[in-house]
Amino acid sequence: MTAAVDRMSEYLIETRDLAVSFGHVHALRGVNLRLRPGRITALVGDNGAGKSTLVKVLSGVQRPTSGSILLEGREHSFTKPADAHAAGIEVVYQDLAVAPDMSSVENLFLGRYLRKPGLLGRLGVIDRKRMRHEAQAAFDALGMTVQDIDKPVIGLSGGQRQGVAVCRASIWASRLVIFDEPTAALGVVQTEKVVALIRGIRARGIAVLVISHDLPQVLEIADDIVVLRQGRDAAELDPASSSVRELVDYMTGAKEGGRAA
């Protein structure tokens, strides 16, 4: 839950020449991504640029064809989602992030329930008290108030549900939280609240990767921007000195290269 202190590299997560191909289709052609602790990196790109594939690789769903993933300078191989979890990487998805009939508490521990100590735990009995306690602590830490954390999340608004998903990521992530279009389905007010939660995650000193189509939002919240085009990292930009126009130019290929950051 805390950021690693002994780092061999200034980057928490790094990818080198990451490539994924499905037969003749090259989804990724060599992506070099460097994610630093306590910074929000935005990943932008047109449809088909390879954003989803990159998320799949980093979350252990898709095996890369070539290239490597480094955790604090050391190479790791991800073959299944559990590997990414073990590496402290969590993803917040746009939809289907929570189980609607289950409580906020259970959603934070979905599939990773805490067990009672001793024999009962070995029989698979879950420890509701401890989960409640830790869930409340997680909500408090992010400054989020859920009216009744024991009620099914189906009764919450879309923004609140996304908040529950963000809190889950904050509990389990020790290195990186990836937000895959986290606010695409939300209204303006709810979006603001989720953005605040994203900043809350950054404040814990772990790396944050945000994938978004909302370019003004990207310019507002990101510390670094990486443009993905045709399966490559086409440019790295500093949001302070970039504009939406410039982002679009790099995304479409009107501008090339660029290491403004």
Place this chain on the structure above:
Amino acid sequence: MNETTTLARPGTGRTRSSVKDRLWSPQMLLLGVLVLLCAVFTAADSESFANAMNWRNILLDVSVLTVLAVGATLILAMADFDLSIGSVLVLSGVVSALTMSALGDSAGSLLLGLVVGVLTGAACGAASGIVVARFGVPSIIVTLGMLGVAQGIALLLTNGVDVRNVPRSLVMGLGNGNAFSNIPWLAVIAAVIAIVIGMMLRHTVFGRNTIAIGSSLEALRRSGTSVVAQKIAVFALAGALYGLAGYLSLARFSTTTIAGHGSDMLDAYTAVILGGNSPFGGMGSVLGSVIGVFIPVVLRNGFVIVDVQPFWQQIVVGTILVAAVYLHRARRRG
């Protein structure tokens, strides 16, 4: 951190569901309907309906159906359907009866009969589960196939003739015996099964994952849990329960009653859904299912007593089932 986000009205955190909420739960409502139903039949013919002998009969009917309904609750919690309930019960009963009649009447024979019966059910369930979870065929289709396959195998094994030489000690002891006072053994076994599975659904990792599958399979998959293995295990467990029900049915009727389980599926699902379980998955109230089981059983029993053609029971139960699902839909759309 200096940003404070309030995504909801500030609350004190823990607000337990109020007494009013609990009284209006679907389970309580159902209990009320059940009491009303019993009152009507008692008023119509109190001598025949409200006597100890008749209630013992109702309990016996409820017992076997409860074991089936608990299995159906597990499957429905995952938002899946199992149409093969009745024929898996029959096949398990046939395999068990053939085993016991070959071995004669001994404790070992009865025990082995139980084991092969439960295993036959579990094997049918696992087979359905594998096709559903691994190959992605909808459970309603897979179990429709299993309905035919299990029934067919049962008929092949028996040439279509019921196996009648079920060990006498099973029938006299388990089938007709009382555990204490007027409470039959079958009811005690059904109660134990309901309590164990009910606790498992509420308080264990296995149970919560079962419900999570029905609520959002994708969310659970993304947590790194093997939803395929979980689904197969739940189908196998439900099958084992149908197998146990087959064994209990042998004890009760002293024959395999091959043709007598056509309405088991209807009765079981009516019980589960009336019990407040969503037909869309994500819930798992065994308590509700157990209360629900009494509805079709009391209706059938009561109709016979008040001289209404018992066929009406199926018509009424079928109608109630559809109405209950409609109400669930309305509530979900809220």
